Ligand SMILES: Nc1ncnc2c1ncn2[C@@H]1O[C@H](COP(=O)(O)OP(=O)(O)OP(=O)(O)O)[C@@H](O)[C@H]1O
């Protein structure tokens with residue numbers, strides 16, 4: 001599944017990264033805690049969160065996220081979006097965390113692999 | 119090149135980066151991680167290693183911002199390994215074993231509101247490094263040193279004590 005497919009499923013707005021919407025997504029990780037994102041999320045994972053600060057953008061870059069979905073219709077401030085030079089697509093969905101995650105899961109997106117206890 | 123020279127060269131820094139961490143400067147941690155990542159990518163290091171080092175820099179810098187106010191993070195890259203040294207003059211860690219436990223956190227509410235305070239930083243840094251060492255004294259400060267080997271064969275040498283300084 002591509003980010004474009006995810007945009008459709010989540011009825012989402014693409015905030016930036018329009019060029020990279022053909023990226024493949026296989027796994028996702030939903031969380032509002034920065035260190036948990038860094039600890040559990042494998043590379044090339046879709047990040048789902050309701051945090052909309054600069055730290056989330058930096059975290060997405062550090063963890064090599066394939067894209068970020070902000071839930072509940074939240075959007076980072078324009079200044080934060082504009083400072084995201086990494087090219088990682090940022091999406092905003094009106095759905096809340098549970099529904100957003102459920103929709104993606106039922107469409108075949110699995111939890112990220114490092115989630116299983118090591 | 120003689121074997122002797124090769125042994126010497128693996129200690130010689132290819133690149134050293136310094137990041138000053140000031141009080142309440144939450145942005146610096148992410149920026150330091152981002153700059154480290156770019157520099158390591160340019161050196162052609164493997165993606166997984168780059169990611170692990172960037173995570174260590176992020177978590178170490180953020181711990182100084184949140185728990186110690188003022189300090190410095192250094193990233194030293196030599197051909198065989200990368201060392202991250204985070205030093206601060208904060209309050210120190212009274213119980214390191216407790217601090218190393220997943221979920222233990224004393225992060226204040228302002229930090230929690232930004233998404234920090236999961237109590238996952240230190241355990242994750244340990245997971246991302248080959249050697250991690252914490253020296254800390256209450257009321258004096260904390261020095262954290264993490265080493266990541268770049269090649270399996272070097273990891274063996276380091277384990278036997280041949281290279282770790
Ligand atoms: N440099 C430091 N100086 C003083 N105390 C520290 C320092 N680093 C960590 N600690 C203590 O160790 C605890 C655990 O640190 P850790 O990084 O694992 O979690 P956290 O910073 O609280 O939350 P997270 O990293 O998940 O956002 C901290 O809450 C704090 O009490």
Ligand SMILES: [Mg+2]
Pocket residue numbers: 035177180181238239240
């Ligand atoms: Mg921390």
